[in-house]
Amino acid sequence: MAGIFRKVYDWLLRTFWATELDVTMLGLQNAGKTSLLRVLSGGEFTVDTIPTVGFNMKRVQRGHVTLKCWDLGGQPRFRPMWERYARGVDAIVFVVDIADIDLLATARDELHSLMERQSLEGIPLLVLGNKSDLPNKVTMDELIDAMDLKNIGHREVCCYGISAKEETNLEAVIQWLMKWAHNK
Template identity: 45%
Template sequence: MPGFFSSFFQWLSGLFFSKTADITVVGLQASGKTSFVNVITSGQWSEDVVPTVAFNFRKIRKGNVTMNVWDVAGQPKFRSMWERYCNGVNAIVFVVDSTDHGNFETARFELQQLLAQPSLSGVPLLVLGNKNDLDGHASVNDIIQALQLSKIQDRPVSCYSCSMKSQHNLDIVLQWLAGRSH
């Protein structure tokens, strides 16, 4: 019987105390953006992910938080759309392939271009160094240095090393995202 009351209370409090977080996921192509969205929505990772064309939208409920997630394509021709989908959100998630050291400079440039937009001033940033299950992945400190995250002063910035495949650190990432809800 105590389990019933606990479940009922959670359901009832979810009705009256639910929160929403609008989140946009961006990053270079093949960094793991869509895999991230798939894993947090279904708990399933797949190697057969079709590259996103333009954007995908998913609604995810975790506890009393509903997350509206925009997964925006990372190919060069779609990067000009990033600002539009990041405008007015509670958080920007920037996914980096932590094994693709050769693209860190491009990732830094694109992130700096995005964050320079006045409409995005103050929007919290979460950088995910994906694919930490693979040999040769960059550490969090390497990613912070390569993307010059310590120079970002106009918003909260967090960086985590994670793996969509093994789901390493995704619980912390979800807590961080839920903390951005209103």
């Protein structure tokens, strides 16, 4: 009987007090954005994920909060579109492959170029160091330095190490994003 009341309560919350957050996921190609989004939305991790061409959108439901997540392609030809899809969102998530040390400088440059755009000022930024399950990776302190996160201003900036494959730290990601639902 308690299960029925819980379902009715959850339905009432979603129907009358629902909050939807718009989130844009960015990062270079092969950082793990699509895999992360698949796992967050209740799917399974797969090794053979096809690179995103353009963008994907998935909804992640947690209680009365729906995260509408835009996953944008990370190839150079798609990066000029990033700003357009990041304007007016509740949070920007920038995913970095912490095992691909050769691309950290490129990721930093792309992130800083984007964060300098006036149209994105004030939007909270969550940087995720993905692939923490791999052996040759940078630490979170090294990632913070490599991405020069301390010099990104005019917004809250947070950084977590995660593994979409092993689902490491994903609840912390959800909790950080949900914090912005309570600030709406």
